[in-house]
Amino acid sequence: EAQVTQNPRYLITVTGKKLTVTCSQNMNHEYMSWYRQDPGLGLRQIYYSMNVEVTDKGDVPEGYKVSRKEKRNFPLILESPSPNQTSLYFCASSSHGLAQETQYFGPGTRLLVL
Amino acid sequence: QQPVQSPQAVILREGEDAVINCSSSKALYSVHWYRQKHGEAPVFLMILLKGGEQKGHEKISASFNEKKQQSSLYLTASQLSYSGTYFCGTVSYKLSFGAGTTVTVRA
Numbered sequence: 001e002a003q004v005t006q007n008p009r010y011l012i013t014v015t016g017k018k019l020t021v022t023c024s025q026n027m028n029h030e031y032m033s034w035y036r037q038d039p040g041l042g043l044r045q046i047y048y049s050m051n052v053e054v055t056d057k058g059d060v061p062e063g064y065k066v067s068r069k070e071k072r073n074f075p076l077i078l079e080s081p082s083p084n085q086t087s088l089y090f091c092a093s094s095s096h097g098l099a100q101e102t103q104y105f106g107p108g109t110r111l112l113v114l
Numbered sequence: 115q116q117p118v119q120s121p122q123a124v125i126l127r128e129g130e131d132a133v134i135n136c137s138s139s140k141a142l143y144s145v146h147w148y149r150q151k152h153g154e155a156p157v158f159l160m161i162l163l164k165g166g167e168q169k170g171h172e173k174i175s176a177s178f179n180e181k182k183q184q185s186s187l188y189l190t191a192s193q194l195s196y197s198g199t200y201f202c203g204t205v206s207y208k209l210s211f212g213a214g215t216t217v218t219v220r221a
Contacts, residue, residue: 035211040213041213042116042119042201042211042212042213042214043156043201043203043211044116044211045208045209045210045211048208058208059116059210090155090156099143099144099163099205099209100144100161100163101161102146102158102161103146103148103156103158103203103209104158105155105156105157106155107154107155108153108154108155
């Protein structure tokens with residue numbers, strides 16, 4: 001089954017404790033991205049990747065890092081989480097990131113930073 | 115820059131119609147529409163490309179006016195299953211999502 005998976009689905013952590021949220025897709029997609037969703041603000045892009053070793057900032061990249069060492073994986077790293085990073089995070093992928101392509105979303109990761 | 119969606123929320127009775135609007139200040143290549151049920155991932159509805167086309171998904175259709183950089187999503191004869199938050203995503207040089215429109219359909 002074609003899908004995007006994320007782990008963990010739920011995470012509670014404390015300020016300053018590094019964490020990684022994994023994202024993996026099995027559709028051989030070149031384009032992957034991370035979004036955060038906050039009430040009233042919709043989906044805001046954090047980082048995206050056009051292919052292996054090619055990443056770029058989205059609209060809200062501060063406090064986040066990403067890497068793309070393999071085509072299928074695109075982990076999101078919070079080096080020193082802060083409470084304002086409490087949010088619902090979605091990973092998404094599409095074939096090439098082109099205007100006419102469907103975005104496939106993962107199930108989401110709900111993060112609480114205390 | 116995020117596109118602007120309106121209204122923020124709408125409440126319908128089964129069988130009623132609604133329109134959700136999405137506008138951008140930038141020239142657009144395409145407009146995406148997604149629906150998200152509470153606690154779930156957004157799910158693709160349709161993509162509209164330059165050319166002013168209209169598309170449909172069940173009794174949900176959409177139009178795209180590229181000259182005005184606007185798109186509208188039409189919910190016709192709404193069903194309970196149409197409840198959720200609808201997001202438009204506009205593509206100028208990259209995909210940006212609006213803040214969403216919450217649709218509640220009541221029996």
